[in-house]
Amino acid sequence: MAKTFKIQIKGQVQGVGFRPFIFSLAKQYQLKGTVSNNENGVIIFCNTSKVGVDNFLKALLLNKPEIAIITSYVIDESRYTEFNDFIIVASKTKTQINLPLTPDFAVCESCKTEILDPKNRRFNYPFTTCVQCGPRYAITTKFPFERVHTSLIKFDMCEVCNDEYTNPSDRRFHSQTNSCRACGIQLKLVINFGETITENQADCIDKVVQFISDGKIVAIKNTNGYILCCDAINPEAIKTLRARKIRPNKPFAVMYPFIRMVKADFELTPYEEDALKSRVAPIVILQNTKNTRISTQEIAPNLNQTGVMLPSSSLLHLLMQKIGTPIVATSGNIHGSPIIFEKEETQNQLTDVADYFLHHNLDIQFPQDDSVVKFVDSQELIFRRSRGLAPNYIDAKINGEEPVLAMGAHLKSTFTLVPNSQTYVSQYFGNLDNYDVLKRYKNTIENYVDVFQTKPKTILIDKHLQYQSSILGKELVSKWNANLQEIQHHKAHFASVLGEHDKFNSGEKILGVIWDGTGLGDDNQIWGGEFFEYQRNEIQRVAHFEYYNWLAHDKMAKEPRLSLFSLLDNEDRDYIKYKFSKTEWGIYLKMIKTNRLKTSSVGRLFDAVASVLDIVDINTFEAEAAMLLENCAAGYIKNNPIDFLHNDNYTEIPSTKIIEAILKAYKNGFSKEHLAYSFIYTLAKTIIKMAKAHHIKIVACSGGVFQNSLIINILTQMSKKEKINFKFNRKLSANDENISFGQSMYYQHIKN
Ligand SMILES: [Zn+2]
Ligand SMILES: [Zn+2]
Structure with missing residues (x-):
């Protein structure tokens, strides 16, 4: 006898084509009932037997949409209700929502094919999306994810779009972002002082292609905010963009039209290729090769790597197919400001930067930068967690119910x-x-x-x-x-890795190696080279890098030569006098005599090494010295690294000794590459020695220093031989982006 069953599914199940999928599956299984979004995810009612509902659920889990993430499901028998058909019912929520938010998805293959097909009705339509792709978080005003809760609400679907939306066999059945040229979003191309060039939709894109080929700079509104674009093979155009953005050295990202062109310019690993083609469509940092044809020196000065991405939206896909060559695509903002997403703001702030603006009339609710990742073999390092990654599902154990x-x-x-x-x-x-x-x-x-x-x-x-x-x-x-x-900075970093790996209840002792630029310590000094032990919900600081003088407040982080000045003793210090003016030298000598603020920062130690090797003395952007040092170390091809630390001190790691040894070797003619590599090798060895001294097999690393792919690489190699299990941040970046998550994990799991 038929009964009525209720299936509640939780996870990332809204805005991913879940209800249309359930609808067609129910039809296939000849079930009658309903499916709807609710505050917890998706809820299904159906008339069938116990065996019937079990089989249905099995098929559901096996065939779910690719971009859906199911975290839990429950089947309950419910009061018998007679259904005549299977239908999708609109959401009704009055209670608080309790489900993951859905991130934006890059344009799918089917939509890409449609917009390039002259016979398709969406030919050249730059806002083509479907249940599998398109903006989600960027355009959300409320939840659950329904058209009335998005910026698309101001566009009434035309009859044809509406037919697609209501036809169960159409791939845009219940696609909340559905639109077409007749009823949808409109482009508008304007010159920088505001005068309209054209509103003819086909002309807009053709003209942008023309402008970029002519060496001009165009601000383009993507579905996550504005990007600034110019030809990536034209050094003059890139120099102009740098000058106008007042951004002398910080790397730009490059967008390629096709994966095959990326492959011609870089040697891709399968992991990098998968990431580039994924629905996140992040910027992937790739090693340059001799075949790289873009203007690498202008794009990422003095670095041997380039941030590369593929088009994330239909608009960018169309544009890139027509341009057929890589373009610089950097966040539309001026130094330090967030990515711009409103037309008025663009024209206020970017008038002196862009020659032309390509606007459209879809409102952006949550603007985001592009995400940035890098791979060390299969290990993905998140450098910036943003479009496509945030605010996706983070699996974290939560204690307690208070918000x-x-x-x-x-x-x-x-x-x-x-x-x-x-x-x-x-x-x-x-x-x-x-x-x-x-x-x-x-x-x-x-x-x-x-x-x-x-x-x-x-x-x-x-x-x-x-x-x-x-x-x-x-x-x-x-x-x-x-x-x-209040939660201490480095303990929060540690808790972020413990939380990401669900290690709070493991029972084992875990070593936390937390290295970054700065964070206020429990003793009111500036920490940044910390070793902690975690066991049974308690964190203890067990060792740190030795304290040295923190000079001149924020200037210390901007001027690597100051960290070097601080780390050298009187005798060696004279050797670097040439890096300062006479006045500066006098001021800093006076300062160091009376200074009381100390630091254990490993980030500043990287700076000092970059300065002692004459790689950089003054940064033009944050972390420049660390990037240049890593780049230099990557150039070391022999395999004979030096460990600069022989004495094993497991409470204070002697930073001054490391610097002295490097200076001495440098004077003796060792190459910069060899010494830069050896420095990073010495740090990796220090972690291994510390783990052994404390008899610990699990080591959790976090903090900005662990965005250095070389140290990750060396540790990963050492881990096999030393039988130490390293844990790094996975879905979050290793830098201060993880502090908020770490704070919440610390609060919920740490007692002291
Ligand atoms: Zn699609
Ligand atoms: Zn339409």
Whole structure:
């Protein structure tokens, strides 16, 4: 006898074509009932037998849409209801939502084929999407994911689009972002002072192709925000873009039209190729080869690598097919500001940067930069977690039910909201000293709190109370009458890796190696070269790099020569006098005598090594010295690295000894490449020695230093021989982007 069963499915199941998929599967199994989105995911009711519902669920799990992620499912028998057919019913939610948010998906193969097919009705339509692809998070105003809750609501579907939307056998059945040339989004091409060049849709793209080929700079509104584009083979165009953006050296990303062209320019591993072609469509950092035809020196000065991506939207796909050559594609902003997404703002801020603007009239709700990743063999390192990756599903064990907001750090800000049983880690925002970044960070927090209709009861901030995130956190504490807790920066980093690998309950001792630029320590000194031990919900600091003078506040991070100045003793210091003016020398000598602020920063140690090897003395962008040093070390091809540390001191690692040894070897004619490599090798050896001294087999590494692919590579090689199991951040970046998640994990799992 037929019964009625209810199946609740949780996970990333909205905005991924799940309901249409269930609909056709139900038809195939001749089931009658309903499917709808609800606050927890997707809910199905159907009339069948116990065996029938089990078979149906089995088929569902086996054939689910590629971009869906199912985290749990429950079958219950429910009160018998007679259904006459199987239908999709509209969502009705009044309760708080409790499901992962869906990130944006890059354009799928079927849509790419359609827009290049002259016989297809979407030929050349730049906003073609389907249930499998298109913007999601970027255009969401509310949840659950329905057209009325997106920016598409202002476009009424034409009759043909509506037929697709309502036809169960069409691949755009229930596609919430459905539109076409007749009813959809419109392009508009304008010159930089605002005068319209054309609104003819075909002409818009053709003219942009023409402008870029002519060496001009065009600001293009993609579905996640504006990007600035120019010809990647034209050094003059790139130099102009650098000058206008006031960005002398920081690398630009390059967009290629086809994967085969990327393959001709770079030697791709299968992992890199998969990432480039994935629905995330991130920027993948690739090693240059002698065949790389783009203007590499202008794109990423003095670096032997390039950030490469494929088009993420139909608009960019169309454009790139017509251009047929790689273009520079960098976030549309001016130095330090967030990516721009509104037309007025573009014209205010980018008038002096871009020659032309390609606008469109789809509103962006959550603008995001492109994500950036790099591979060390199969290990993916996330450098920036943004479009396509955020705010996707983070699998984290949560203790307790109270809503928590973690404010994160300062330079690479993110926040983490835990309003229910899910953990939502926001995208990367940037440096909160920038007014516009701070505004966007604030607004996004407000949007999230609105979306989840939940006011946090506890707010977590960094111990550094001058961070803008800490200041705002305290304001929110008064506003919402919430509790406040400060969490030490490096302990939060450690907790982020423990959380990502679900290691809080493992019982084993875990060594935390947390190395970065700066973070305020428990002793009010500036930490950055820390070793911790984790066991049974407690974290202890067991060792650190020796303290040295922290000079001239923020200037220290910008001028690698200052870290070197601080790390050398009086005698050796004279050797680097040539790096300073006479006045500067006098000031710094005076400063070092009275200075009381100390640091254990490994990030600054990298700077000092870059300076001692005459690679760079003053950074033009954050982490430039570390990147150049890694680049130099990668040029070492022999296999005879030096370990600069012989004495085994397991409470304070002697940074001054490392620097002295490098200076001596450099004077004795060792090559920069050899010494740069040996420095990184010495750091890796230090971790192994520390693990052995503490009899620990699991080592969790986090902090900005672990974005260095060479150290990851050396550690991975050593791990096999030494039988040490290394854990790195996986879905989150190793840098301060993971602090907010780490704070929430620390709060929930650490007792001391
Ligand atoms: Zn598609
Ligand atoms: Zn239409």
